Amino acid sequence: MTPLDELPTPALLVDRARMEANLAAMSAAIGAAGVALRPHFKTSKCLAVARRQLAHGAIGFTCATPAEVELLQDEGVDDVLWAHQPVGPAKVAFAVRALGRGGLTIALDSLEAAGPLAEAAASAGVTVPFVLEVDTGLHRAGVDPDRAVATAAALTALPALELRGVLTHEGHLAAHGSDRAGLEAAGDMAGRTLVQVAEALRADGHACPLVSVGSTPGATSAPFAAGVTEARPGTYVYFDANQVGLGSARIEQCAQTVLARVTSAQRPGTVIIDAGIKAMSSDTIATAGILGIVCDPESGRPLDGVEFTAGNEEHGYLTGPGTSGLRVGDLLRIVPNHACGTTNMWSTLHFVEGTRAVERHPIEARY
Amino acid sequence: MTPLDELPTPALLVDRARMEANLAAMSAAIGAAGVALRPHFKTSKCLAVARRQLAHGAIGFTCATPAEVELLQDEGVDDVLWAHQPVGPAKVAFAVRALGRGGLTIALDSLEAAGPLAEAAASAGVTVPFVLEVDTGLHRAGVDPDRAVATAAALTALPALELRGVLTHEGHLAAHGSDRAGLEAAGDMAGRTLVQVAEALRADGHACPLVSVGSTPGATSAPFAAGVTEARPGTYVYFDANQVGLGSARIEQCAQTVLARVTSAQRPGTVIIDAGIKAMSSDTIATAGILGIVCDPESGRPLDGVEFTAGNEEHGYLTGPGTSGLRVGDLLRIVPNHACGTTNMWSTLHFVEGTRAVERHPIEARY
Numbered sequence: 132m133t134p135l136d137e138l139p140t141p142a143l144l145v146d147r148a149r150m151e152a153n154l155a156a157m158s159a160a161i162g163a164a165g166v167a168l169r170p171h172f173k174t175s176k177c178l179a180v181a182r183r184q185l186a187h188g189a190i191g192f193t194c195a196t197p198a199e200v201e202l203l204q205d206e207g208v209d210d211v212l213w214a215h216q217p218v219g220p221a222k223v224a225f226a227v228r229a230l231g232r233g234g235l236t237i238a239l240d241s242l243e244a245a246g247p248l249a250e251a252a253a254s255a256g257v258t259v260p261f262v263l264e265v266d267t268g269l270h271r272a273g274v275d276p277d278r279a280v281a282t283a284a285a286l287t288a289l290p291a292l293e294l295r296g297v298l299t300h301e302g303h304l305a306a307h308g309s310d311r312a313g314l315e316a317a318g319d320m321a322g323r324t325l326v327q328v329a330e331a332l333r334a335d336g337h338a339c340p341l342v343s344v345g346s347t348p349g350a351t352s353a354p355f356a357a358g359v360t361e362a363r364p365g366t367y368v369y370f371d372a373n374q375v376g377l378g379s380a381r382i383e384q385c386a387q388t389v390l391a392r393v394t395s396a397q398r399p400g401t402v403i404i405d406a407g408i409k410a411m412s413s414d415t416i417a418t419a420g421i422l423g424i425v426c427d428p429e430s431g432r433p434l435d436g437v438e439f440t441a442g443n444e445e446h447g448y449l450t451g452p453g454t455s456g457l458r459v460g461d462l463l464r465i466v467p468n469h470a471c472g473t474t475n476m477w478s479t480l481h482f483v484e485g486t487r488a489v490e491r492h493p494i495e496a497r498y
Numbered sequence: 499m500t501p502l503d504e505l506p507t508p509a510l511l512v513d514r515a516r517m518e519a520n521l522a523a524m525s526a527a528i529g530a531a532g533v534a535l536r537p538h539f540k541t542s543k544c545l546a547v548a549r550r551q552l553a554h555g556a557i558g559f560t561c562a563t564p565a566e567v568e569l570l571q572d573e574g575v576d577d578v579l580w581a582h583q584p585v586g587p588a589k590v591a592f593a594v595r596a597l598g599r600g601g602l603t604i605a606l607d608s609l610e611a612a613g614p615l616a617e618a619a620a621s622a623g624v625t626v627p628f629v630l631e632v633d634t635g636l637h638r639a640g641v642d643p644d645r646a647v648a649t650a651a652a653l654t655a656l657p658a659l660e661l662r663g664v665l666t667h668e669g670h671l672a673a674h675g676s677d678r679a680g681l682e683a684a685g686d687m688a689g690r691t692l693v694q695v696a697e698a699l700r701a702d703g704h705a706c707p708l709v710s711v712g713s714t715p716g717a718t719s720a721p722f723a724a725g726v727t728e729a730r731p732g733t734y735v736y737f738d739a740n741q742v743g744l745g746s747a748r749i750e751q752c753a754q755t756v757l758a759r760v761t762s763a764q765r766p767g768t769v770i771i772d773a774g775i776k777a778m779s780s781d782t783i784a785t786a787g788i789l790g791i792v793c794d795p796e797s798g799r800p801l802d803g804v805e806f807t808a809g810n811e812e813h814g815y816l817t818g819p820g821t822s823g824l825r826v827g828d829l830l831r832i833v834p835n836h837a838c839g840t841t842n843m844w845s846t847l848h849f850v851e852g853t854r855a856v857e858r859h860p861i862e863a864r865y
Contacts, residue, residue, distance in 0.1 A: 136586075136587065137587055137588060138588060139564065139586070139588035139589060139592070140585075140586055140588070140589070141865070143865075173811060173812075195811065195812040196812065197506065215761070215772065215812060215813075216761050216762065218507075218759050218760070218761045218772065218826060218827055219503075219506070219507055219759045219827065219829075220503065220504055221504060221505060221506035221507070222506060222507070225506070240762055240764065241762065241763070241764070241826055243763075243825065243826035243827065244761060244762070244826050244827075247827075266764065270764075270765060270768070271762070271770055271810065271813055271815070272761065272762035272764065272770050272813065273762075273764065274764060275764070302810065392585050392586045393585070394582065394583050394585045394611060394639065395583065395607055395608065395611070395638070395639035395640075396608070396610075397607065397608070397633065397637075397639065397640065397641060397642070398637060401637070403638055403639050405582065405585065408779075408781060408839065409839070409842050409865065410865060412775075412780070413779070413780045413781050413839075414775060414780055443638065443669065444540060444562065444838055444839065444842075445540075445562040445563065445582060446582075446638055446639065448638070458610065459585060459608055459610035459611050460585055460586065460610065460611075460614075462586075471811055472775065472776070472780075472811065475776050475811075475843070476842070476864075476865055477865050478864060478865060479865075497843075497845060498508070498510075498776065498777060498843055498844050498845060498846075
């Protein structure tokens with residue numbers, strides 16, 4: 132039990148009570164719809180957090196990278212979805228090894244990506260359970276819905292590949308910003324589009340048991356489209372300032388904070404803290420002009436009139452009339468814009484109860 | 499010797515020949531002015547690179563964090579400048595331990611920050627060699643020049659503190675963008691302002707042997723102001739797209755690249771690569787609307803009509819007419835916007851000769 136005042140700054144904190152409440156609430160909401168919960172591991176990259184997600188009923192995890200897949204397989208997680216296509220000799224070789232351990236499903240969207248994987252898997256004598264990635268509006272990876280049947284036919288004609296279902300990431304919802312009704316309508320549409328694709332694949336003779344949507348802003352709409360079988364939110368474990376901006380969370384639910392100190396106060400209206408863009412990540416999605424929400428270290432409540440308006444690598448700039456109340460040495464807790472990007476800056480997190488750090492855990496599988 | 503095609507993607511590469519040329523050129527330019535070179539370690543966080551900087555005549559290093567200071571002290575570097583004030587009990591305790599090992603100088607700008615350090619150092623019986631940080635235009639940390647004499651008097655009245663000189667970081671030069679003449683004039687002004695402060699401190703009875711400027715964009719002007727004794731550029735070891743935008747480097751000098759592959763190509767005019775903001779860092783300084791410069795993996799030359807316009811965590815979006823020539827599986831090398839921020843995303847770098855990775859080295863001292 133270490134008082135926050137004794138931790139080196141900056142430090143990455145996770146309020147355990149808030150995290151547990153977030154996990155319980157998402158499990159209850161998704162479970163009530165009869166939908167399985169497969170959280171994205173990228174948000175925490177921390178096995179101590181992943182174990183709590185499993186305890187709250189997660190069926191397994193979604194991963195983005197080989198290192199994330201391997202870490203969870205080493206942990207004994209037997210249902211892992213790798214939501215990125217393994218392209219190139221090194222990733223294909225990794226995929227074949229990981230598939231050989233069992234319990235892995237891979238997302239694919241093209242014959243070009245699938246061909247070398249199918250060939251390598253067939254040579255090694257392993258099958259490749261896969262989901263077809265479908266574009267429901269983000270326009271990133273994923274086939275257009277009207278090309279799904281043809282693409283599935285081409286992929287399942289390859290050796291070793293076994294279609295398990297369809298997947299989408301409804302990341303385009305963030306474009307709705309604080310228009311929560313528009314966002315939810317778009318999430319519902321993404322879910323229904325994916326279900327229609329699954330039905331078209333079934334009509335073409337595929338089993339297609341898995342219909343998987345995934346995002347935290349979409350978690351209140353997309354999983355509830357009839358026929359969706361699983362949801363893959365990530366950020367909900369901690370939430371963040373972006374999710375507050377999107378209306379997916381209230382500030383009181385945000386479990387991840389960066390602990391920082393005021394280190395310099397030379398000019399009225401500005402103080403400098405020891406958390407910059409290497410501590411916070413410089414991503415913004417639904418937060419304009421800030422690098423996070425500055426909170427009191429004890430109450431956790433946002434400080435009035437204090438804005439985190441700019442950052443250099445190891446310096447943050449707090450501005451606004453409220454900075455007149457801040458002194459060199461003062462401790463602050465900052466809710467980051469983007470929980471996943473912030474996690475990725477850190478090798479360690481501290482679980483916090485009140486104002487005491489009670490456990491320290493590694494963050495793994497960073498590049 | 500691993501061909502680039504066999505490396506997992508994304509991967510962080512450093513072209514050794516370009517790096518050596520950058521190190522030689524900076525050492526020659528700074529050395530010709532009779533100024534000492536004390537590079538900032540943050541840009542590489544890699545001892546293999548630091549050793550090459552020492553071989554090219556660096557007198558020691560600048561650091562930003564306790565972990566950087568400790569790593570270099572463990573390496574035996576006996577002249578380290580910690581350019582951030584250690585505020586808070588944990589950092590003060592670290593500073594006293596590190597000062598006890600010798601060869602460490604610390605930047606300070608206020609009595610509030612210096613007081614607890616002076617007290618702890620005096621109790622431990624160690625002295626605190628320090629430089630007074632001076633604000634020459636960035637308006638971050640550092641005293642206004644006209645308050646330098648009074649602040650130095652207050653600090654040197656504390657126990658254990660020993661003034662060694664003055665320091666500035668002329669980071670405000672980046673605001674000049676591609677106006678190279680304006681940037682160089684501002685760099686010269688920063689150097690001359692700092693020298694004037696040093697002279698005022700000497701007139702007040704301080705020895706003040708160290709007059710230290712530091713930045714890569716300012717490295718062609720600030721160190722050449724008569725009376726400056728050392729320069730602390732960081733980014734010059736690799737350069738980056740920001741420095742190309744500021745006119746501090748040509749693209750052919752950029753030694754750091756991220757190796758990536760095309761993983762999806764579903765829509766005309768866009769392809770998706772496996773390097774997103776977790777591989778690149780999302781910092782921009784003098785690069786508007788891009789996440790890096792996309793280059794051919796063999797020639798290293800920028801690809802015409804291919805722009806890296808957006809990134810999610812593990813996906814990059816390349817757009818433009820030149821993407822019609824890209825196929826799933828194609829290898830690319832991307833010059834990042836910000837070398838230091840990109841380094842911070844990686845635990846390993848590969849030295850590259852031509853199109854072969856020849857050595858692999860750890861990147862350390864990340865959070």
